[in-house]
Amino acid sequence: MESNRRRPTLEAVAARAGVSRATVSRVVNGGAGVRPAVRERVARAVAELGYVPNSAARSLVTRRTGAVAVVIGEPEERVFSDPFFGRQLRGIGRELAAADTQLLLLLVESHADWTRIGRYLAAGHVDGALLFSLHHGHPLPSVAVRAGLPVVYGGRPGWAGAADDPGVRYVDTDNRDGARQAVRHLRERGRRTVAVITGPLDQTSAADRLAGYREALAPGAYDPRLVADGRFTARGGAAAMARLLDAAPELDAVFACSDLMASGALRTLRARGRRVPEDVAVVGYDDLEPAARSEPPLTTVRQDVTEMGRLMARMLLQEVAGPADPESALPACVVTPATLVVRASSG
Amino acid sequence: MESNRRRPTLEAVAARAGVSRATVSRVVNGGAGVRPAVRERVARAVAELGYVPNSAARSLVTRRTGAVAVVIGEPEERVFSDPFFGRQLRGIGRELAAADTQLLLLLVESHADWTRIGRYLAAGHVDGALLFSLHHGHPLPSVAVRAGLPVVYGGRPGWAGAADDPGVRYVDTDNRDGARQAVRHLRERGRRTVAVITGPLDQTSAADRLAGYREALAPGAYDPRLVADGRFTARGGAAAMARLLDAAPELDAVFACSDLMASGALRTLRARGRRVPEDVAVVGYDDLEPAARSEPPLTTVRQDVTEMGRLMARMLLQEVAGPADPESALPACVVTPATLVVRASSG
Numbered sequence: 095m096e097s098n099r100r101r102p103t104l105e106a107v108a109a110r111a112g113v114s115r116a117t118v119s120r121v122v123n124g125g126a127g128v129r130p131a132v133r134e135r136v137a138r139a140v141a142e143l144g145y146v147p148n149s150a151a152r153s154l155v156t157r158r159t160g161a162v163a164v165v166i167g168e169p170e171e172r173v174f175s176d177p178f179f180g181r182q183l184r185g186i187g188r189e190l191a192a193a194d195t196q197l198l199l200l201l202v203e204s205h206a207d208w209t210r211i212g213r214y215l216a217a218g219h220v221d222g223a224l225l226f227s228l229h230h231g232h233p234l235p236s237v238a239v240r241a242g243l244p245v246v247y248g249g250r251p252g253w254a255g256a257a258d259d260p261g262v263r264y265v266d267t268d269n270r271d272g273a274r275q276a277v278r279h280l281r282e283r284g285r286r287t288v289a290v291i292t293g294p295l296d297q298t299s300a301a302d303r304l305a306g307y308r309e310a311l312a313p314g315a316y317d318p319r320l321v322a323d324g325r326f327t328a329r330g331g332a333a334a335m336a337r338l339l340d341a342a343p344e345l346d347a348v349f350a351c352s353d354l355m356a357s358g359a360l361r362t363l364r365a366r367g368r369r370v371p372e373d374v375a376v377v378g379y380d381d382l383e384p385a386a387r388s389e390p391p392l393t394t395v396r397q398d399v400t401e402m403g404r405l406m407a408r409m410l411l412q413e414v415a416g417p418a419d420p421e422s423a424l425p426a427c428v429v430t431p432a433t434l435v436v437r438a439s440s441g
Numbered sequence: 442m443e444s445n446r447r448r449p450t451l452e453a454v455a456a457r458a459g460v461s462r463a464t465v466s467r468v469v470n471g472g473a474g475v476r477p478a479v480r481e482r483v484a485r486a487v488a489e490l491g492y493v494p495n496s497a498a499r500s501l502v503t504r505r506t507g508a509v510a511v512v513i514g515e516p517e518e519r520v521f522s523d524p525f526f527g528r529q530l531r532g533i534g535r536e537l538a539a540a541d542t543q544l545l546l547l548l549v550e551s552h553a554d555w556t557r558i559g560r561y562l563a564a565g566h567v568d569g570a571l572l573f574s575l576h577h578g579h580p581l582p583s584v585a586v587r588a589g590l591p592v593v594y595g596g597r598p599g600w601a602g603a604a605d606d607p608g609v610r611y612v613d614t615d616n617r618d619g620a621r622q623a624v625r626h627l628r629e630r631g632r633r634t635v636a637v638i639t640g641p642l643d644q645t646s647a648a649d650r651l652a653g654y655r656e657a658l659a660p661g662a663y664d665p666r667l668v669a670d671g672r673f674t675a676r677g678g679a680a681a682m683a684r685l686l687d688a689a690p691e692l693d694a695v696f697a698c699s700d701l702m703a704s705g706a707l708r709t710l711r712a713r714g715r716r717v718p719e720d721v722a723v724v725g726y727d728d729l730e731p732a733a734r735s736e737p738p739l740t741t742v743r744q745d746v747t748e749m750g751r752l753m754a755r756m757l758l759q760e761v762a763g764p765a766d767p768e769s770a771l772p773a774c775v776v777t778p779a780t781l782v783v784r785a786s787s788g
Contacts, residue, residue, distance in 0.1 A: 140556045142580065161561055163545075170531055180521025187517060187548055194553075196561045198510075199546035201534055206541075209487045214508055214543045219566045233489065 102143040111139035161196040162410060163215060163223040167232055170201045172327065176354055177382040178399060179227075182248065185403020186224060193411050195221070212237035221414045224248060224406050229296045244413035246406050250427075252298040263413065263426045265405045269299050272395040272432030273306025276349045276377045279393070279434055281310070283441050285347035285375055291324040291334040291355050300326070303351045303379065320345065324355040328384075331355025335362035346374055347440075353378040353385040356392055360439075371441035381435050393440035396433045405430070449490040458486035508543040509757060510562060510570040514579055517548045519674065523701055524729040525746060526574075529595065532750025533571060540758050542568070559584035568761045571595060571753050576643045591760035593753050597774075599645040610760065610773045612752045616646050619742040619779030620653025623696045623724045626740070626781055628657070630788050632694035632722055638671040638681040638702050647673070650698045650726065667692065671702040675731075678702025682709035693721055694787075700725040700732040703739055707786075718788035728782050737785035744779050752777070 108118045113132060120128050121136040128136075164186060166173050173179045183199065190197050198220065200211050215223055215238050223238050226248025235253070238245045239261075247264035256262050280288050290307045293300030308316050319341040322334035331350055335358065338345060350356035356378030360370060368374045370390055378385055381396035409424050455465045460479060467475050468483040475483075511533060513520050520526045530546065537544050545567065547558050562570055562585050570585050573595025582600070585592045586608075594611035603609050627635050637654045640647030655663050666688040669681035678697055682705065685692060697703035703725030707717060715721045717737060725732055728743035756771050 137553050137556055159561075159564070159566065160557070161566070170527060170534060174521060174524065174527025174530070177521065180517060183521070183548070184517055187550060191550060191554060191557075194557055196557050197548060199548070201530070201544060201546070203534060203538060206484050207538060209484060210507070210538075210541055210543050214506075217506070219506065219508070 107139045111136045158221045161198055161220045163198045163200055163220045165200045165225050167202055167228045169203055181399040182403040185400035186407045189404045189407035208233055216241035222410045246410045248406055250298045263409055265402050265428045267397040267430045268432050269302035270306035273303040274310040275434040276395050277307050277310035280347040280375055287345045288347040289320040289338045289345045291322055291331055291350040293326040293351050326352050328354045328358040331358030332362045335359035349377050351379050353380040353382050357384045357388055370439055375441050376439040390438035393437045394435050396435045454486045458483045505568045508545055508567045510545045510547055510567045512547045512572050514549055514575045516550055528746040529750040532747035533754045536751045536754035555580055563588035569757045593757045595753055597645045610756055612749050612775045614744040614777045615779050616649035617653035620650040621657040622781040623742050624654050624657035627694040627722055634692045635694040636667040636685045636692045638669055638678055638697040640673040640698050673699050675701045675705040678705030679709045682706035696724050698726050700727040700729050704731045704735055717786055722787040724787055740784045740787035741782050742779050743782045
């Protein structure tokens with residue numbers, strides 16, 4: 095473990111990499127203006143020697159911790175079973191890494207966790223926070239704002255007043271339009287009774303997709319028997335599909351508001367002997383791994399989840415850096431487009 | 442967002458919860474000796490008011506940050522597609538939450554990330570670190586130790602000298618014995634040519650399972666044609682199975698050193714027209730979700746991943762708390778048992 099050796103110095107790193115002290119310092123503090131090959135050589139020397147920059151001194155200069163918290167308001171079981179989160183984190187992580195900023199992922203299981211997370215955010219260990227998958231009533235937004243931390247939300251915040259608050263920054267996708275495209279597509283394929291499997295309606299993404307579904311139906315066609323909550327999970331989607339088939343056996347299409355729920359719905363349809371797409375056409379939402387792997391391949395609504403993650407990180411880094419050149423500043427809210435991807439499951 | 446309101450005080454929380462100031466303080470600082478119902482009431486008042494304890498004052502008393510870093514030495518793509526990590530984090534998270542300690546997950550994509558993570562660990566933002574899935578040559582262990590942080594490893598560290606270092610703490614499972622059980626089972630079922638799909642051999646878990654495989658073969662039966670690296674991924678397992686079938690078409694069994702690799706192997710066997718278990722018997726490792734879901738259900742080696750996570754967290758919290766009562770102290774290394782679970786895939 096070499097735990098008794100002296101802490102290596104900046105000079106030792108410079109000697110090992112064959113560069114000047116100033117170059118090492120520049121690389122360690124972000125790497126601007128250093129050629130990639132040199133940066134790589136310094137990074138290797140830093141790693142080999144186990145060099146740790148004096149970050150107390152460093153943050154006296156920058157007054158920053160070099161870290162950003164990502165808080166996902168879902169039980170860890172969902173975070174690790176829904177590829178959506180991994181994708182979004184990949185986008186966030188890449189953008190933060192490019193700015194030499196550390197991503198800290200904080201998971202939330204129970205109500206008590208929120209208090210602890212609020213405490214951590216307020217204690218000066220991070221420069222800002224990305225909050226996503228918040229359900230109505232989560233106390234974290236006000237805690238983070240009171241702590242004075244820059245915050246960017248993943249998904250449009252749904253609490254009262256959020257829409258009119260110029261201080262609220264978020265990245266979303268056009269959920270309503272995506273849902274409209276899905277339902278219109280099913281109707282154009284001649285489907286007459288289109289059911290919907292929603293996410294939990296205390297999330298704006300789920301509520302917006304349900305609104306888009308309603309808008310794209312024929313006038314007067316909305317029927318509560320055709321709506322079931324699948325909790326954004328595969329198991330929930332399977333159970334919702336079973337309830338829909340019991341309540342409305344005549345249905346000939348289903349729009350599942352996530353690919354994971356669609357995969358559950360396909361399982362139920364198979365178990366009930368309904369052929370896809372012959373008897374029931376299926377459309378999902380997300381265009382993540384489960385869509386491509388499913389049998390039959392899933393028609394779905396594509397959102398660029400990695401890009402949304404990158405945008406969130408860029409907006410937060412901009413906030414942390416302080417007032418930006420208005421020419422290059424990102425807007426406070428970005429809504430990315432949704433695109434229908436047609437595959438076999440919709441006929 | 443209520444961002445203009447005054448920061449709520451301890452007194453306000455006490456009034457709202459209908460308890461004394463001292464009770465609120467006790468709950469906020471860990472909750473020892475407070476009845477669950479009262480604790481719950483205080484937690485609700487804290488959340489409703491958005492109260493943030495004065496953690497600077499708090500950590501002056503405890504000299505702790507109340508947070509622990511978990512570093513997984515794998516690309517985030519693997520972390521989010523292998524249920525092993527989610528399970529282990531669940532165990533860690535529960536144990537830390539019970540001690541009111543925040544879990545911070547740090548992901549690693551590239552070499553440069555190690556420098557930044559080392560810097561974060563050394564900067565006093567956490568009380569300790571759990572490091573897992575380290576491959577040979579990772580610089581982090583020495584960085585963490587030099588930073589003076591208590592560290593517990595997930596899996597036996599493999600670097601030279603680690604075995605004799607009394608300061609190295611880890612939780613592992615008996616990988617060698619688990620592999621022996623798998624191979625013995627296949628031989629008892631009459632299989633004569635048992636191939637193995639390994640993980641990356643710069644990880645001790647993968648190397649130990651390969652060693653167990655060799656030990657359980659008939660004397661002189663080891664044949665390098667029957668060994669292929671599946672990188673601990675489903676895709677890697679599928680490709681490894683294809684290579685094994687090309688190199689040794691006579692094989693009648695395969696031991697895949699993770700369930701995820703076994704799921705890939707099953708896909709290849711199906712595509713090549715080999716029946717499981719009639720033509721080729723398959724055994725996996727882990728007993729996680731993919732095992733139960735697979736077609737046919739997978740014989741596998743069970744390790745209690747959640748419990749391993751809990752043990753890691755308990756060992757670290759004990760280290761952070763300082764010298765423990767020798768009566769109740771956990772040992773520096775814990776190796777949990779492995780158990781064969783027989784299902785249809787091995788005949």
